[in-house]
Amino acid sequence: MHAINYESPTTVDEAIKLLASHGEKARPLSGGTDLIIQLRAGVRRPDYIVDLKAIPELRRIAFSLQDGLKLGAAVSCIEIHENADMRRYYPGLTEAAHLIGSLQIQSRASVGGNLCNGSPAADTTPALIALGAKARVTGPKGERIVAVEKFCTGPGATVLQPGEILIELLIDAPERHSSDAYLRFIPRNEMDIAVVGVGVALTLEPDEDRVVDARIGLGAVGPTPIFAAEASKALVGKKLDEATTEEAARLAISVATPIDDMRGTAEFRRHVVGVLTRRAVAKAAERARLNSQR
Amino acid sequence: MATVVIPSLLRKYTGGADRVTVSGRTIGQVIEELVSRYPEVRDHLLENGDVKPSVAVSIDGEMGTGGVLDRVGETSEIFFIPAIGGGC
Amino acid sequence: MAKKTVVETTINGESMEFLCEPRQSLLEVLRDELELTGSKEGCLTGDCGACTVILDGRAACSCLVLGVEAQGKSITTVEGLASSAGLHVLQQKFLEHAGLQCGICTPGFLMSAKALLDHNPTPTEPEIRYALAGNLCRCTGYDKIVKAVIDAASTLAAGSKAA
């Protein structure tokens, strides 16, 4: 690995100053489970590494039914999985976090880092898109809020400008009779990167089992994670029968633009988008039905 | 007389014969005898005066370990076999 | 070259200071600077688990942690598993069940299993397999490793009941 300098600021302002002063030569560090591998491979060669884990604001999980969720960008996946509110109110996002790599990886990796790494196959991003999560970004020019589906701009690329950091992810509190689910396909039972990932969040009108609101996020089937808007819309106002789900699956497939690679063929990925969409909608719906109180 | 079973790809050099009787009492003598009758087989069996490392010799079901020095019995049956590459 | 920095940390219960370059991983520091070569390098990408240590109570791949990140942290390596009283139950059970062949993955498996039992003293077989999924073994087919951890868990549980 090339020589690097390491800084560990304890406030957001400090971090932004450091990152801004080094511009393109600096790279923020969260869990490091992607960045350190990229440094070794020489894919990224920053001179300065700015560790954000010592900044309290990035390490907190704040949830209330009034204000919803504020998920610090550097919170580790294991902390998410061990948080009772996360498991109860955001089971899909929580299971996505709990799917990343091994427990050794989850003890370091963060949802914020997963997003900022900009991988199209990031497990938590489709789950965040399904939940309509927003990213609170701060930089030298001040603060801005970016919808997660707009955050990634290409493989390994995001909207973050030099000096900017992701502070936290903002997600509304779930409505009554709403819930989410994330499913991914991998060849083994653990340790693989998603060949296809599908996140679904649903709100139901319980008596008729009618969909009031729905969002579907797709991973690993395009240059960035995808918000499947048409597929989501196809569920809204409908009863969750086979025809409805089938139509959503068809529309989800239609927005997928996968490639052939060592992880799967494009043909295979398109097929599996349909399979996982059907399964994830069913799983989210089942959870939503049970979520009668909030 | 001992019998040598000729590997199928060498039979084109032995006029199609698949079994040849020999009087040699060592593998060296046996090979010399074969070569005197069928000169082309030499390169397939010998290298620097010994049995090729790529060739294993079976004498009455036992694997040869002495190359040309291995003894051959009155009525032995001898096979030349490709040695297992690496073998691990 | 970036200058070396002093890192203060606790390793296997002893407070320690070491000098390292920012580009050195915790694994390199343990192996090359502190001569704790029990943690092994298998892949340097977090996929094999041979370098697993316990970092502030959590299993982590020491190849994906910078040495400088260890500042103020507490680290347990395989060298810290046994005590003056003898081998840890996990170590004993790995030996009794022949849960190792070449042994290169063993330190990582032991640390992952330790982290599991610290958080969940009575794991089911699926929970054990999930917790060990980040550790690759190419020799054993996992059978005897899983049996060793199951046995260690029940032995520890029995012990704590007795106590």
Place this chain on the structure above:
Amino acid sequence: MAASPTEKPSFRVIGTRPVRHDGFDKVTGRAKYGADYSFPGMLFGRVLRSPHAHANIKSINIEKALALPGVKAVVTSADLPEAPDKMVAAGEAPVNLNHLSSNVLAREKVLYDGHAVAAVAATSAHIAEEALRLIEVDYEVLPPAMTVEAAMKPGAPIVLPTLRNKEDGPDKQTNVANHMQFTRGDLAEGFTQADFIVEREFKTAMVHQGYIEPHNAVGIYGGDGHATIYCSTQGTFNVRALSATVLGMPEGNLKVVPAEIGGGFGGKLVIYLEPLSVLLSRKTGQPVKLTMSRAEVLRATGPTSGSTIRCKMGATKDGKLIAAEIWMAYEAGAFPGSPVGAGAMVIIAPYMIPNFKIDAYDVLVNRPKTAAYRAPGASNAALASETVIDELAEKCGIDPAEFRLINAVKEGSPQVVGPPFKRIGFVETVEAIKNSPHYKSKLEGPYRGRGMASGFWFNVGLQSSATVNIHSDGTVSVVIGSVDVGGQRAAQAMIAAEVLGADIKDVRPVVADTDSIGHTDVTGGSRTCFTTGWAVHDAAQDALRQLKERAAKLWEMKPEEVLFENGKFVPSRPSEKAKPMTLKEIAGRLGRTGGPVVGRATVNPRTVGPAFATTVVDVEVDPDTGKVQVLRATIAQDVGKAIHPAYVEGQMQGGTVQGIGWALNEEYFYDGKGVLRNTGLLDYRMPTCLDMPLIETEIVEVPTPGHPLGIRGVGEVSIVPPPAAVANAIAHAIGVRMTQLPMSPPRLLKAILEKRAANETQAAAAD
């Protein structure tokens, strides 16, 4: 445990499960593997590797790299002695010096992605890595030949311009290094007698041994022309012979010290870093440690051959195999030497088939030079024969186990190569599976299937040395030259303890370096317990004979009048001088009866015990994604005699899981330019423990005739049946016959969808 058909002597130590002697160090992190060695002033080495599959090297400029502070030396093939394209002596067996040397450091051409081009020694590994970026290599890129089909086509890119084969003659450039053929009976006549014929073409992907420990070597060159290598290898004497040959050193000037080894499976029989560590140490005058990254391991070491196999077999309706015609071509990698010959000799080895013709081709491709991998060539071969046989059994309406028993080879049956089998245990392994709780259990539920397959492996003998030292306190040290990869040290100690009536705790096994023990061949070919165990047995007997002489001296009787019974030396006739003595008691008297006792033995067996295994697996297929879950697996294997049953089971279980990984997800993935894409363990997908069930074992013990303990090698054959067994299980689960490895979800789903479409068109046609 299946009982042995022949009655066995009762043993005191053999067959028990003591804690291994090296266990404590391995669970406490104290065991020293190659990469754990460090020496004062040690430098760190790194290797520059080709980014191209096939290219001429026009020039290499190392100036900028040498100028980097901390860099002490850079070497290329120019620093190695001339390497003519001919066979030269290297220890016991001659090797092609050019091929051997050119794989260590490329000469005029690079022949695969990852081919070593230069090596750097620097004060830190990071500096060495940065230095690699400063070495300028001017390549003239050539088109690669990546598959056997492409490489065998007329006009294919030529991998080795100097390669010739006997059939095409001295003038024709070729990628076909060798053609072997095995025949019996009258093929055409055989097929006319067949009631059922199945013919299929199979393809298997190149796969890696996947040992968790990357290759490593520490070289220390002494000013006196002697050098020492510390490394993790399966064969110290092999490393010494080959490294000395590449370096142009007298073999005796090189000492190889075996570090603990983190897995090998055949991939650590060859040399890569070892000569480079000495070369760099000679240039710098300092110790040099080289270690590979995982990407280097996958790009440049191992792997085993991908293959194409066409298999046609015929059977009569009463289930007799009557004819087999097989064509097989294996990827050798960039230099000759795939295991296709072995594949050809094992593919129908378990069965009596009166008429067959097998053609086997060793084909060069622009991929890494293949190395041995656990029963090399046999798993590919068994996929073809064992799935075709499963289909024939189905057509005959005969249970697959019965079908195998009908055709099974037994003592006296001729092997593919001609000589008859001695006592073997194939039938017993099939019976053991038939009688196993697994095979007797019911498998229920949709998309679930059960499949079985059998496998054969030769095993090898080769040479071993051993010494057994009797110490004055009655403890014993057993010194061997066989590196211990899987626990055989414990087995060797058990054999000595058995012979000498010693407590296993009082016997210390030692794996010695090349200066401290007689020649001992590699730990491979399932030979270590068999051959080295034989040597240890004989060495212990030699010590016992000497101990009897000492007792005779003390008792003033003839040595033959001293007996050794139940761990005690006793006189055969009453005498008041003669009080029975244990080993400990007599050991204390050695000094006064003639000095120390050291037992010695060397062996070079003319016989080996071939191994058979039969495996059954249950799978469940997800029909929507093509993903396969293995629900249950049981292997029955003839091990001759299990010295340490726990480690025998470990070999059976480990090979089974490697075979399942090969079957389902492991594969080398090259892009259109011949560059390896999956260079890490994220995308080279070996099974995790979450993918596997517990692996049930049935140990079958049919002693090897001629071996003092009846041992058979146990290391390899377990990997042979699984890919075929999984394919057969999938066929019985969903009615799809897979003919390509790995049977990964995309491939399986494609087959499922094609079958569904075919059924629909059939149904439509029916209406």
